[in-house]
Amino acid sequence: xxxxxxxxxxxxxxxxxxxxxxxxxxxxxxxxxxxxxxxxxxxxxxxxxxxxxxxxxxxxxxxxxxxxxxxxxxxxxxxxxxxxxxxxxxxxxxxxxxxxxxxxxxxxxxxxxxxxxxxxxxxxxxxxxxxxxxxxxxxxxxxxx
Amino acid sequence: xxxxxxxxxxxxxxxxxxxxxxxxxxxxxxxxxxxxxxxxxxxxxxxxxxxxxxxxxxxxxxxxxxxxxxxxxxxxxxxxxxxxxxxxxxxxxxxxxxxxxxxxxxxxxxxxxxxxxxxxxxxxxxxxxxxxxxxxxxxxxxxxx
DNA sequence: CGCATATAGTTACCATGGTAACTATATTGT
DNA sequence: ACAATATAGTTACCATGGTAACTATATGCG
Numbered sequence: 001x002x003x004x005x006x007x008x009x010x011x012x013x014x015x016x017x018x019x020x021x022x023x024x025x026x027x028x029x030x031x032x033x034x035x036x037x038x039x040x041x042x043x044x045x046x047x048x049x050x051x052x053x054x055x056x057x058x059x060x061x062x063x064x065x066x067x068x069x070x071x072x073x074x075x076x077x078x079x080x081x082x083x084x085x086x087x088x089x090x091x092x093x094x095x096x097x098x099x100x101x102x103x104x105x106x107x108x109x110x111x112x113x114x115x116x117x118x119x120x121x122x123x124x125x126x127x128x129x130x131x132x133x134x135x136x137x138x139x140x141x142x143x144x145x
Numbered sequence: 146x147x148x149x150x151x152x153x154x155x156x157x158x159x160x161x162x163x164x165x166x167x168x169x170x171x172x173x174x175x176x177x178x179x180x181x182x183x184x185x186x187x188x189x190x191x192x193x194x195x196x197x198x199x200x201x202x203x204x205x206x207x208x209x210x211x212x213x214x215x216x217x218x219x220x221x222x223x224x225x226x227x228x229x230x231x232x233x234x235x236x237x238x239x240x241x242x243x244x245x246x247x248x249x250x251x252x253x254x255x256x257x258x259x260x261x262x263x264x265x266x267x268x269x270x271x272x273x274x275x276x277x278x279x280x281x282x283x284x285x286x287x288x289x290x
Numbered sequence: 291c292g293c294a295t296a297t298a299g300t301t302a303c304c305a306t307g308g309t310a311a312c313t314a315t316a317t318t319g320t
Numbered sequence: 321a322c323a324a325t326a327t328a329g330t331t332a333c334c335a336t337g338g339t340a341a342c343t344a345t346a347t348g349c350g
Contacts, residue, residue, distance in 0.1 A: 001146075001337075002187060003205055003228040012212060016276055024284035031186065031283045038183035039229075041176065042147060055306075060148055067157060077328060083148040084184075086308060091330060093306090113315050113328040131161055138176045139169035146307075200336075222298060231338060236300060238336090258298040258345050294348085301342070312331070318324080 001042070002035040044137050052130050053100070057085060057093050059130070062102065062123050073118040075108070102126065146187070147180040189282050197275050198245070202230060202238050204275070207247065207268050218263040220253070247271065 008016075013025045013032075042056075049055050064082045065074050074082075080090055094117065097103035102123035108114040119127070153161075158170045158177075187201075194204050209227045210219050219227075225235055239262060242248035247268035253259040264272070 001201070002183075003202060003230050004209075005227055005229050008212065013280075016280070024280065027284040028280050034179065035183055035186065038147075038180055039187075041180065042184075056146070057148060057306080064149075067153065075328080082150055084150050085148050087329070088309085088331080089307060094329095111316070111328080115329080135158075135161070135169065135173050139172040202336080220298080232299070233301080233339085234337060239299095256298080256346070260299080291350105293350090296345100296347070298345080299343085302340090303338100305338075306335105307337085308333100308335075310332090313329090315326100315328080317326070320321100320323090 002032075002039040004032070004036060007032050007036060041137070045134070048130075048133055048137055052126070054130070055093070057083070057089070058097055058102070059134075061090070061093055061097060062119060062127055065103075065117060065119055066124070066127055073106075073116040075114050075116065077114075079117070097123070147177075147184040149177070149181060152177050152181060186282070190279070193275075193278055193282055197271070199275070200238070202228070202234070203242055203247075204279075206235070206238055206242060207264060207272055210248075210262060210264055211269070211272055218251075218261040220259050220261065222259075224262070242268070 007029070010025065010029055013028050045056055049059055060083055061079055064079055065072075068074055076087075076090060076094060079094075080087060083090070085093075094103060094105075098105055101120055104118050104120050106116045106118070108116055152174070155170065155174055158173050190201055194200055205228055206224055209224055210217075213219055221232075221235060221239060224239075225232060228235070230238075239248060239250075243250055246265055249263050249265050251261045251263075253261055
């Protein structure tokens, strides 16, 4: 999350950064603007998911299972490879999804430690129903990007 | 935070979104890429601030006081106007900054509810010392932006 | 004036992010 | 075979985000 509402003017950035690398202060201004825009976008997405009793993470967990070619399940550690999230946080997200019947789990026969995670009919339908709004938010015009 | 490491291919986005608005799927791809890049950037900034016993928010609180023209202090509610953060979160951030001697507070004489917040010599020096690294991270080249 | 409303800031509680350390199972190497 | 190491997932604990409701003070208005 990036909180700054009113971005510093170029003059202000120059004032702060000119001693160090004046040649890069335009980059700095662009990055700050990008940070602000994407933070706003992330807030919109989070609000949207919250209105469906989801979070971005729980949505993405379902997405990476859904988009997996050739298989209808993933193990938690495979999800960790696909999402930039720590194991404990993923573990809890999965627990919540299972509690909400949005994920089903099955012990793996080869590896007693591992758990197969698959989408349920409910979550497949939920995914289909929320995707339009998701893409809508993502494709909405922002000020500059 | 946006977690997805491997972004969906254009073909995948089309598969998901073509029923709804195929004409916008390029926007979607661009936005997802932007989200990922800015999430990575935010992580780098957070790590940098953490290495100085700060957070992005506490840094920005000091910055908005420092950058205020004509005055050397702000009230908490004025900081709320400048930063997109809830009052309780700001309240705690301020408490931590005061505890670390990075902010000094003084009761306002006109309004007994309000508290004047100013930078301390320590925080002015700290700001100066961390700004180069901050701009460095912001101006570092990313893959596409 | 004095009551209703607004504002400044805090408290209580919850959601979600992280790391370190743990249990249980699998694998590796001698 | 079995000890050492690696891996799957969880637990415990902390940081930081949010909203609702609270206290205290200020303001507006009949």
